[in-house]
Amino acid sequence: MYKIVKQYKVILPSILIGLLAGWIFLHSGGSKSGESHDQELAEGTMWTCSMHPQIKQDKFGLCPICAMDLIPMETGASDVEGVDPNEVSMSLSAAKLASIQTLFVEAGTPVKAVRMQGKVAEDERNIAELTARFGGRIEKLEVNFTGQEVVKGQVLATVYSPELLSAQKELIEAAKIKESRPALYNAARTKLLLWDITEDQIYGIEKIGEPRSHFEILSPISGTVTMRHVALGDYIKEGVQLFKVVDLSSVWIQLDAYESDLPWIKINDQVSFELRSVPGKRYSAKVNFIDPIINSKTRVAKVRLNVPNRNKLLKPEMFVSAVLEANLSSTEDLLMIPKTAVLWTGKRSLVYVSVPERETPSFLMREIVLGAEAGDQYVVEEGLEAGEEIVINGVFKIDASAQLRGLVSMMNPGAGVQNIGHQHGEVKMEAEPDMAEHVHEDPTAVDSVLTEEIVSYEVDGSFVNQLSDLYESYLKMKNAFVLTNAKKVKKAGKKLIPFLDAIDMNLLDGEAHMVWMDQLNAMKGAMDKIMDTKDIEMQRLAFSDFNTGIYNAVKSFGVENEKVYYQFCPMAFNDQGAYWLSSEEQIANPYFGDVMMTCGEVKEIIEH
16 A cells, blocks of 8 residues: 555656646647737738628628628739739639630731621612603503513503694694794704604604604613503693603612721622522622711611622512621721720720739739720720730639739729728728729619610511510520520520511611610620620620610510510629519529529519
């Protein structure tokens, strides 16, 4: 027993000393190092929301907008000394995953395919209008129907005229004394010539010495009778229209050119065109006239082609689709960049320029001034120089990275986000004047677009049918956006464009025509952007513009037997929000797809 107690007296103090030493170590050297690291991470990290990148605060917490957990912001090139604070730096692997592609800016000759619609028209130089030069009665009619072919000098009708009988008698009497009274004789002949009596007919009257009771009306040209205003037995007065004869051996192609396309069109430019009635066959002709005046109702100018038509396949009023491969009249080369490189913010056009001499890909946003649109490219007027390297694919992903880091970006031009860590949930943002229209301080402000009254028009049923076909094709493209599939979007867009082109604006009159022209321009511009890119986010940005046009059209003119749901997502495009149309009340978000499929609400139900 003594030995056991003695051993405890030795072992117990050793254990206590060991525990004390461990506690001192953990609460001094080792513990202090871990604490300092955690404290450094907490103090040196800024936190943001993955859904609302404008949110920045200096400690972990919840997003004051959506209540999601904040995430740490990535450190970018702005943290390196001597580097532009707004430079967006990415690792090589991140750039590869984002499919970043760049291109060196070069000068060249802008080329654009100008697409125009129009109709076949009569050549106004080959039209003959026959009017009655004297009163009388139609005794015989040789032309029985419109569309009949006639040749020059062919008899169209025979007329009995008392006035003509008197004039012939005057000629016969004057012919007897023409040697002594030549002036009287010439006056009698001239009177008959002015009544379209030919020299041969006058000679026959003089030779026989008897007036003719009936006279023939002869065709002055060879062609087609397109109008017949008289019938057998009609009494006619001087000046009354009788026939219209048109020589259709050559015709005009009258094309509609929008104001934005006119700088690209010049006299003698080659145009290829095709007719719906002759599928697969393409014709070619040169521009020989450009209307100097814009039509005040349609806002287009007529571009005219003169085309031979010996086989008579080209018939007046046929629809024509034409393409003109044009270049600007400027002789000097201009800087051009692909459309996919450009970000739009309303009034500004932006690109991301690659920063040279960096170990990893780095980019800076730059504002540029765009010139004319040239197919899938833009002419650059200001902001870039030849040889600079710009991003042409993955631009939105770079901009999203800049937004997450709180740098200057498309939606944050001034990088003016304030720290909201101690503002008790109140969010304040600074924006440039031209961006003010995109910032919604009041969540209900997005509804303001619906407060503008849109007039409904009663229009031709054929127009409503055509618009309904366009709407059905639109729904298929919208569904492709829901699937977040850029390839399917382009495929659906390719099928939609013919429906857009097929809508006959001539079915509308007056103000309704002007309203449609405005929406047509907006939708065509948006479709060009959708078809010119493979980036789904770029397509979605253009899709939001297309939705404005088709909403206004459906609201103004209606579609067949359809209840149209006008739906809204408040979180699209960094909380600016975006609209779309749907045939179903259930939300299927085309701006986020599976990421936030049911984000949105029905703002309006359109019924006609």
